[in-house]
Amino acid sequence: MTSAGLLASDRPLAEAYDLALVDLDGVAYRGHLPIEHASDSLVEARARGLRLVFVTNNASREPEDVAGQLTELDIPASADEVMTAAQACAALLRTRLEPGARVLVVGGAGLITAVRAAGFEVVASADDAPVAVAQGFAPDLAWADLAEATYAVAGGAWHVASNRDLSLPTARGYAPGNGALVGAVVAATGVEPSSAGKPSPTMYRLAVERAGAKRPLVVGDRLDTDLAGARSGDYPGLHVLTGVSSARDDVLAEPGLRPHFVGADLRVLLEPHPLPVAGAEGWWECAGRAARVTDGRLELDRQGPAGIDVVRAACAAAWAAADGGAPVDPASVPELTA
Structure with a gap:
């Protein structure tokens, strides 16, 4: 059973997990256009031993076509690395x-x-x-x-x-x-x-069984499909902020939609992930940044511009408050950039 909140990894995710179940639109590419850092990050993750299966709710295309598009975008892929709805x-x-x-x-x-x-x-x-x-x-x-x-x-x-x-x-x-x-x-x-498609975990289960993976990681951009499927299938899920759902959506997410890891883009596969911890006066701290919920309102520290560690701290603070019966007022949660 995975944690109800964020998870920590003292190693880069590409080294901590043996298979990444990667969504396509909003993660690997956007329409027919590349997403910045996607190709380099996935190629490097593979070099570190992380196997990839591209999992898509698109049921209209053949796996060979999907693999061809990925390869044209400098993400080499074969048809057996594609799992479609x-x-x-x-x-x-x-x-x-x-x-x-x-x-x-x-x-x-x-x-x-x-x-x-x-x-x-x-x-x-x-x-x-x-x-x-x-x-x-x-x-x-x-x-x-x-x-x-x-x-x-x-x-x-x-x-x-x-x-x-x-x-x-x-x-x-x-x-x-x-x-x-x-x-x-x-x-x-x-x-x-x-x-059959996400948020049902059917595709994830089939891909994991086909690969024989022991430590799979779901990577997606939508909370209501990719990350909900990860939660329902009891797989760790990474939310990258290059597609549909935003960092603000993460903070306000219901338990069944919450990611286990959050990152700005696929470069986070190559990085460790610190865990927010509860500090004094209700603050949740992550890598020197902090957030708390007071009287139903989210407060952020004023130490600098928003960043991914602020997002992580805000998620921890808001989720703890919601799970304790005092959900945060959505009006107090700003748009957060990573």
């Missing part, structure tokens, strides 16, 4: 269905490939009497595809979503994700689906 969805289907069962796939090529590879017959219509519907994101999905899924689920087919992310990042901003499209089927049928 499509693969997790197919694994979830196998828990209840026999090989050869008919599955209506509403999604992209990656999901079709994964479902077929799991031994199921892929069909395209509710009229083919599928016993399950596997739904994943694809940018060209249309009303007709959602209608077929609705007809099948209303007829008794098991609805399995690759993930339920409501939004996804694009070069122009955030667009509707698979969860939004799944929501249309749920609204029409009243049936809640099973979900």
Whole structure:
């Protein structure tokens, strides 16, 4: 069982853990663009012995395509180092269905490939009497595809979503994700689906088993998917502040969403992580920086600009207060930079 709060590591994380389960968008890259320090940090982490598996809620792409994009961004990767929500969805289907069962796939090529590879017959219509519907994101999905899924689920087919992310990042901003499209089927049928992607820990478990890892570390940018999945699977989780969730979100996080480590970017894989400790007058101190909660309001020390150790101290102070029954007033928590 991992700690309910932050963890300490006197060694760099790349040396303390044997496998990093690395999210893609917001961690390894942003859309089709590189993220500063991602390539150098991951290459160096590998050189120190840390194995990598890239874990994504995207079910539309083949693992080979994902590995190719990473390699083009100077993060060398092979298809067997990629775990997609499509693969997790197919694994979830196998828990209840026999090989050869008919599955209506509403999604992209990656999901079709994964479902077929799991031994199921892929069909395209509710009229083919599928016993399950596997739904994943694809940018060209249309009303007709959602209608077929609705007809099948209303007829008794098991609805399995690759993930339920409501939004996804694009070069122009955030667009509707698979969860939004799944929501249309749920609204029409009243049936809640099973979900294979994060925050379910299914993908993490599959990746850990495939790698034979003993000390895995989850690395992500979203508290509600990456880090929630780490908590639910009882894996240590590192939150990097290069994507969706912010340092302020960390401070205000509910227990099931809290990271175990926090860092500005992937360079933190190459660094030790000090643990905040309780000091005098309610202050929580971390590497010379401090924070406390007084009368429900977060206070930060005034020793200099914000930094990652201030974030760590603020998390410790706010979480201790919340767990003690006196949560911090969100209005008192500023945007924090690392």
